[in-house]
Amino acid sequence: MGIVPEDGKALPPPGIVNRNSLWLSGMGWFSAMLHNAMNHRPPLKSGVHRQFLLATLGWFIGYHLTKHENYTYARLDRDMNEYVKLYPERFETKEKKTLAEIVEPFHPVR
Amino acid sequence: MNQAFQALKSIAVYSHSQAGGIKSSTEAAVSAKMTFSRLLSRAVLINRAGSRSAFTSSKTDTTNPNWLQVGLAFGTSAFIWGLLFKQHSTDVHEYEVKKGLQ
Numbered sequence: 392m393g394i395v396p397e398d399g400k401a402l403p404p405p406g407i408v409n410r411n412s413l414w415l416s417g418m419g420w421f422s423a424m425l426h427n428a429m430n431h432r433p434p435l436k437s438g439v440h441r442q443f444l445l446a447t448l449g450w451f452i453g454y455h456l457t458k459h460e461n462y463t464y465a466r467l468d469r470d471m472n473e474y475v476k477l478y479p480e481r482f483e484t485k486e487k488k489t490l491a492e493i494v495e496p497f498h499p500v501r
Numbered sequence: 502m503n504q505a506f507q508a509l510k511s512i513a514v515y516s517h518s519q520a521g522g523i524k525s526s527t528e529a530a531v532s533a534k535m536t537f538s539r540l541l542s543r544a545v546l547i548n549r550a551g552s553r554s555a556f557t558s559s560k561t562d563t564t565n566p567n568w569l570q571v572g573l574a575f576g577t578s579a580f581i582w583g584l585l586f587k588q589h590s591t592d593v594h595e596y597e598v599k600k601g602l603q
Contacts, residue, residue, distance in 0.1 A: 398528035400595050400596070400599055401596070401599045403596055404592030404593055405590065407589055437563075440575050440578075443578050444574045444575075447582060448581065450585065451584070451585050454585055465586075468509070
């Protein structure tokens with residue numbers, strides 16, 4: 392599709408209910424209510440068709456935005472892991488010593 | 502403004518002359534005067550013949566909703582919801598296919 396290229400098709404798609412959808416549809420609804428308020432109409436009760444349309448548009452855009460976001464993060468993760476695999480010598484972990492090996496033996500004085 | 506007023510004056514004279522039968526020379530004098538004042542007036546430089554304002558003002562009628570607009574809005578919303586569900590099911594299907602093959 393236009394949002395996600397071919398290699399992104401293997402990603403799990405976001406659910407219909409997702410964070411970006413909720414937020415953007417809330418924004419659309421709020422902007423419809425603001426439009427009502429600025430034209431001296433009752434904000435909640437008037438122009439329900441406008442509120443519904445803007446909320447729908449927000450939800451739709453949010454879904455595609457979430458898809459794009461998932462793809463972007465997946466791509467960044469994949470590139471990072473490929474780089475780590477390519478140069479493992481730059482990502483060596485130091486040998487970890489437990490505290491028991493570092494600390495002097497404990498002789499309680501009671 | 503001046504030009505409009507002159508135009509109105511000439512129209513008034515013309516209609517009056519048609520009604521009352523004033524001598525045509527008066528009428529000619531008025532129109533000649535108007536042409537002369539057009540030369541001197543700077544208002545003629547603003548030519549209002551090329552543009553007209555289409556602005557009309559009326560109070561919005563809140564008791565009779567614009568049903569066409571309402572229908573279009575709800576119809577578009579329903580269409581977009583349908584698009585969304587279709588897209589989602591397509592995505593899920595594609596994902597299942599890829600998962601099944603790999």
